[in-house]
Amino acid sequence: MASLGLVSSAASSSVLRAPEAAGLTVRQADLRTSIRPTVAEIDLGALCRNLARVRAIVGPKVAIYGVVKADAYGHGAVAVAGVLAPLVDALAVSLVEEGLELRGAGLTCPILVLGAYYGHTHSEVLEECLTPVIYDIGELQRFGSAPRRRRPKRGQSETTGELQQRWPVHVKIDTGMNRLGIQPGALPAFLELVARYPHLELTGVCTHFASADLQRATATREQIARFQRCLQAAAARGMVPQVVHAANSAAAVRFPEARYRAIRPGLALYGAMPSAVVARPELEPVLALRTKIMALHEVAAGQGVSYGGLWRPARKARVATLPIGYADGYPRHIRGAEVLIRGRRAPVVGAVCMDMMMVDVSRVPGASLGDLVTLIGRDDRAAITVDQIAHWADTASYEILCGISKRVPRIYLTSEADSRP
């Protein structure tokens, strides 16, 4: 794959040499990386390759709505959306605020708002050309009666400016998730009402799956069947939507019949899948979490390490302190975790603190101050995936990725596919 032509920054590459060693180019640096060496590296090349892989799985006729909600699952929404926008058919966010952030950054592509409007953002959504997914009749009425300002063309005033004629909206049907969406039985009333608002154009119909990654496929098949009946009911009333979408990452790879006209993958684009049932080994992790050793000390046998002295070595140990903690999103309740130093695994020992954590480097020959530490990602031939961290922390990879906090600078890189070991 061709390089994205991103700009290299000497400042950040001098902070972390690992990306260069792995054939990566640093695109964007953050001054904070020259103070504390804890960073999340985001490989935009891997993001593009994951998108290409998802596209290869579902075929060229299925549109892709790239899900960039929750700050693109912690990867940085503006940067990720900027790369995805020309390559996908639309982006999808959860919050209106997230859509506005992308519009504010200059993105003009279609953006679907999957979440809620809380009674007071209907005009803003339409004016910013965000496509709302409407999930109840009340919201439809509010969109239908929301005041719309005119968009003045050059030389026109607000009062004589052009008023957009038709605003695309989608409807979400709750087929079994019991979260958001109109009940299938309410669809006829919804269709009748939407027809009374000539400035709203119902272009999309969608649903969301609750269990597409679980071993038992029954629940998803039932949801698909229910959704299918809704589409038939809509067709019987003369409503044939331009776009029908239902599948998240798991459903997109596992249930071809649920791909319809578009899919909404999130996690797969970031190189992970929600469960082993739908694992796709060809996906590449996009995010790596790295820091450097900030202190080293010898701990005598039986001495406690960290709050509560929960870990006490059986024999003298060499312990390294790392400048990353739960305030950065590394899970405090993690058990049995490891990090990578000099291509070797070092166990996390004692309680993870707010800003620091300790690792036992007794089995890492030559471990020194300033050594690069990989908490998520590859180091030489060893790797720790976000799934592995999620397993150690007894949670889902979604939570780990979204939980990497704002104080961890994101550094954007791009890698060539063939530079990977």
Ligand SMILES: Cc1ncc(COP(=O)(O)O)c(C=O)c1O
């Ligand atoms: C409505 C909706 N669609 C799509 C997605 C993307 O799901 P995934 O990240 O599993 O692909 C999500 C994520 O939670 C969602 O809430």
